[in-house]
Structure formats: structure tokens, C-alpha cells
Amino acid sequence: MRPVLGVTLKGIEAVPIEIEVEITGGLFAISVVGLPDTAVKEARERVRAALRSNGILLRGRIALNLAPADLPKVGSLLDLPMAVGLAAESGAVPVGKPAIFLGELAMDGRLRSTKGAVAAALLARRNGLPLYLPPQNAPEASLVKGVEIYAAPDLASLLAHLKGERPLPPFAEPLPEEGEPPAEPDLCDIKGQAAAKRALEIAAAGHHNILLVGSPGSGKTMLARALRGILPPLTDEERLETMLVRSTLGVRTNPGRSRPYRVVHHTASTIALCGGGASLKPGEISLAHRGVLFLDEFAEFHRDLLEALRQPLEDGTITVSRASGSVTYPARVLLVCACNPCPCGYLGDPQEPCRCAPHVLERYRNRLSGPILDRIDLHVPVPRLTPEELVCLEGRQGQPSAEVRKDVLAARQAQEERWGAEGLHSNAEIPERLVRTGIRLSRDVRPFLAQSARNLRLSGRGISRVLKVARTVADLRGNDLVTVEDLCEALAYRGGGTAGDVA
């Protein structure tokens, strides 16, 4: 293996690229081969200028080969390995042990941040190689434990390190542990809506998808935003997964522990949501991995867009296939949807009459119902409270988000303990085969469930959904077995009472 390695990204995976350099006599010229894209081709100007500013003057005919030759190379992250390869070939630095280099060069030799640092660090760990990268990318790369990481601010210090003149210290700064995420808005600032708040708590605890249905002004969007404040922090493993996707896109964020929260507008394209394009980029659903994907005005989304969400919601991953290849991205999201009960928004509102014609309602209902709703465990009506009711609730303070978050965290831990051996993180992920065997019920639950299933006309899928939610409710209440009370509460969030059934 050549000593100087770079990487190029294929989805969220880093592929090692060997840098081969040949310098022969002749007029000065640099050519780059090995399917470079425009950014890689233009790298020769940046590389030449950066080396020159460090006193290394290139002469003669220079050929750079990026192997494997048939894999397209994308982006500016190959600047640094090309520069190091040239410096080594021209004798300016000794050829040492193999290492992975990553970074974009400025003309004066400074290193600029780049994407793919986490993927490169994973590659470095697999191959036991040291990793050199720009300091801006060092914190995210350091999420991958057991890799020797060097953060070089510029080419000069890197060359000095390779020559052994001024060795760089391995990057070992601890990540800044941030405190509790600010709850904006806090649950206790929202008036009323106790049922919806409780449903959010259950959603956060069991990672259940949730649908909020209510008239304009009832507070759906505010409730959805408040979910952020009660989600449990990311675990180390989850944090790495989310950073991997983000660093692939070059999204500049600090590797914190707050869960991603992505809002998608209904005009978004399928590619923006699911990923794809010529370079097979991850979409919003992958950026929201281990976090929240919020679809406001759910009924306005195109049907095919929602259909495209079905498979990732089921599998937790999304495979993007195009002519240029196929890539699998993680996509385990908590889907939050909000919509009006009818096109005018006031169906079932106590104050405002609904102005929708019956056939308009029928069409709206058909648009809403569909396979995607089957994958939403919690259906929550958000009634608009009348002024009298609001006055009546004046002075009653709900639980603040921080307290709810503690309960959620405890419930999550209970789930990790129960399902950890199965490789699951939350109750929402329980596969069908485990629903009937893995969820332990107290003795009187089964007859009650059978009776309610008959009275409330629950389908088979509906029963599993209720059982999963009941398991989360039991976790929140600290019950080891699912009791009738837990089951009753879970029944309150089933399909009834949403747009499809009201009126």
C-alpha cells in the first residue's frame, strides 16, 4: 500500500484512495487522472500554490494517479493527500508509515474544513491508520474511539510533523459536554392540551410516530416544537450515527447530544426528503436519523412523497438507487405529522362552523387515510379550547419539560434493558413476531383487550399498535407488566377521533 492515502465518499462510507505521483523532466505541467470531478481537477492549482508558499517548488511533468482508477472521486477533501504525495515524491518530506490525509487547502497552505471526517475516521479505525485532518473537523472525528487523530492547522505544521521537526500532539481534547437542551417552548408554557402533551411524552419515550390533528390556532406546531425539549439525549453510538450523516453532507454542527429535529415543507421534493441526486446525497429523513422528522400540514404533501416514506419508516434505513450506484443511509426517525381536521380547518370546532362541502370532506379524508397513517402509532386530536375553558384552566401549571424529560429518560433505559439483546432501542421498533410474545401482559389484560378489540373494531395491526404504545405507557408508569390501566391509556391514542373518523 502506498503511504499516502486519501478518501472519497460513497454514500456514508469512505473509500480509501491511493495517491500515486510521478515526476519526470520536461516543461512544467500537472495532470490528474483517475476520474476526478471538477473540484479534484482544480485541486492542482490549490496544491501547487500551497506547496509553493511552503517553499516547495514543483518542476517538470507531474502525473497524479488516484487509485482505484475506475471510481469517481468527488470534492475538495483530496487536496491534502495530493499535496503530501507531491511533497514526498519531490523529496521535501521523508516517506513515513502509511496514513490517511483529509482536508481542503487554501492557497497559503492553511487547511479548510471538509466533509466526510467521521467516515474517514471509521476507515482509519478499521485499517489501524493515523488520520490527519483540519482542526475544525477534529472534534467530530474524535467521536470514533481508538483512532490516532492529528489536527493540523496548516500544511507547514503538517510537513514539520512528518519530517519529525515539530511533532503534532494527537488530538485528545474532550468534547464539550453541553447541559440540558433549552426547551423552546417549554411544555408548561403551553396552555391546556394535557392529552396532547402526554402523547408527546409517550412518543418521546417509545419513539412512536405521532399525528396531531387540530384546527388552526389550536397549537399543533407549538406542541410539535416542544417535543424537542423532552427527547432523551443521544447515546454515544447514536451520536456517532447522526454525525456520520451530517459530516457526509458537510453540515457544520458541533457533535452535541441533542437529537436532530428536521422540519420539511410540503413543497419538498422526493429527493430532498429521501436522498438521491447524481451524487447520492442523504435526504432529510437521514439527517433526522435518531431524531424528529416533522411534516407540518401533512395533508398537503404529495401522495408519492408519503408513499416513499413507507419503507424507511418500516426498516429504519433507506436505500437510494440511481444509475450511478446504490447507497444505504440510516433513517430511523420519529415522524411527527400535523394537519387540519378538514380543508377549512374547523370540522368539529366548538366555536367556528365548518364550511366544507361533504364531497370536499370525503376527498380530504381519502387523501389522509392511507398506508402511512398505519405506521403512526399515536393519533392525537388537539382541540381548540374556548375562551371560557382557557379561563377555567388559568393558574393550572403543567409539568415543565425538564421533569418530563427525566421520566422519558427512565422509560428509555427500561426499554434499552429489555430489548438491548434484540438490538432494538425503543418499543416502536418491536417487530411483529415479538409483539405477541415479548410484551408481557398482566393476567387480566388479555380478556379486556379481546373485549375492547371487539367493541372498538380494532384490526390486527391496530392491536399490535395499541400493545406497543401500552408497553411504553407501562414503562413511563414504571410497570414491569402491562396493566389494564396502561392498555386503556394506549387505547385513547388509537385512530378514533382524528380527521378520518370525526363527524
Next chain:
Amino acid sequence: MTLREEALLALNRWEGFHAGMLEDWPVGPEEILEGDESLWVRLGLSPKAQEMVARLRREGWATAERERAERLGARLLFWGGDGYPPRLADLERPPAVLYARGKWPVAARMDAIVGTRRCSPYGSRIARELGCLLAEASIGVLSGGALGVDGAAHAGALEAEGATAAVLGTGVDLAYPPQHEDLFARIRERGTLLSEYPLSTASRPWRFPRRNRLIAALADRLVVVEAPVKSGAIVTAKLAMELGREVWVVPGRIDEWVCKGSNALLWDGAHPLVELEDLARVAAPEQATLYGPWAEKGDTSPLLDALRSFGDQAVDILASAVKMSAADVLAELSRLEALGLARRTLPGRWSAEPSTGRKKAGHPIL
């Protein structure tokens, strides 16, 4: 089919025609169909009507229509003929022909349940309950087959396996509104679809008010569930009062526009329906004991009491009334729902189930 019947069938195709005209005319219907222009002018037929009658005669339309009705299994009821409901004679403009698709006669007596298409969930529920109750008291449920109150009333009657009749504003072979295709199929099995319009007559706005007079005339009693001031149900109710039919009204909230018209009828002298069972009790006193008051249901809890004090309550209000957490309130509400003691009414709001001692039906339909 006699000549007279064939003539009535053909004349019925002309929408301006009604059986009342026959009384005024010196000649029978068959002579009108066979007559010439001079006769028609003498009788005062408009040029358009003359043209139509001439065309129907030329095409032999009546024979073809009769064959179509036979193929469909629809029975034809002629003015003055067998099976024609005598109650329609009370009308000023009774239809000359009725198409009955299904069982005829439906029931010894029929009560009509009418109301707006855009009713509240409450209205829909009450209409359904009434349909059930009447059916159980062996009274036929008559309505217009429209969305909202009408549909719920039919569905309620069918649920209790009773007889029901829908008087349509289209031909009996069409399903309008299309959402009610299934409902109409079920009505045909246990009851009948009625119409004065020839087969395949499409829905037009003016045809529905016209059919309302049939509902008013055919019914023994008429119950208005929810109706705004300007609505077909109010027209029907006024007509029923003029015809001397008993009119009952389900009292609604006074600040809701869907109840304005029906509440105003109370002022006009309609009977207020304050207990669901009243209707059935008045009709069939021996059945009254079947339905007990609320207290007979042994299940009580603070939450149930709070629910029974008034309807459509949000979870927040209930939680503060009984001093329980929202989670527990939801759990308890679900339990009551599964037991048939409470139900979701508006989105996010709950009401106690009025107790009639019967098994409760599922979701109301629109």
C-alpha cells in the same frame, strides 16, 4: 300494463305533471297521450310540454321504461292503483307514478327523520339512535338518503334490522350521493328506495325540495334532528305541519347555526323530543319498560359524573374537574369507552353515552 298506466308513466316523465291535474281534466290520461295538439292546447299544455308528450308517444318511451324497471326489479305504483300510498292523496300535487325498488310496503307505519347534511357529530349520533329505536319498535324509518342526518337515520334502522325507506331526488337506479352506494344497497335489501322520478333521472338542485313533500306526506310523524333556518328539512317540516302530521324536534344548542331552524320549529308548535325513548314509547307503550333511565347502569365514577353533567368536554377540563392527571383521565375515558359508557364526540372531546340499555353502535357516519 294498461293503457292508462302507460299513459301515466309517460306523462310522469314531464316534470310539470302531477296527479292533481287529472281531477281538473275532462279526459283520462290515455286520451291525453293519444290526443292531438288541439286537445293539448285546450287543456292548457305549454308548447314545450306538447312537444315532449308527442316525442314520448313517438318513441314508445313508456314501454321501454317499464321494461327497464322490470329488469331493475323496481315496482311501479300508479295513482289510484294497487299499492299506491293513500297518504300521498293529502298532497296538492301528488305524483302520478312512484318507483319502489326493494320491499313494498315497507312497514305498517313510518316515521320520518330529517335534518341537515352538514350535521354535527351529535346530530349524526342522535339520528342513528332514533333510527335504531324506531326500528326496534317496528316502525319504518323514512328519510331522504342524503348525507348527514338522513344517512345516519337509515343506518341506525338497518343496524337494528328494521325497515327503512329512502325517498330519492334522483331515479331509483342511481346512487346519489355516491358515498351512499353501499347504504342504498343495504336499504334495498331491508327496505325500499322510493322516487317519483323516471329511471336515470340525474340529481338537480330543484328535484330535492320537490321530493321533500313526499317525505312529509308519507310519514306518520316527522322528527327534525338538526336543521339550519334555510334548509330542506325545515321546508319538509312546515309542509308536514300543514298536512297535519305530528312534528317532533330534537332541541339543539341555541347558539349553533345548524340548530337555528329546528329550534325555531319548537316555537312554531312542534313537540320537543327530550328523551330518546319518548318517540318509541308514544308509538308502542308496551315497549316502554325496555328502556330504563341512566341510574340503572350501575357503573359510576367521578369522571363519569363529570361527563354526565355536560357534553363535549376537553380532557384538560375533565382533568381539572376530577383532579386527576391527564394520563389517568385518558386511561379512564378509554375504559369507559370500551364499556360503552363514554364516547369521543368532537376531536379531543368526550361525552357520556346516553343510556338506552342497548348495545352501542360504533362510529357515527357523516
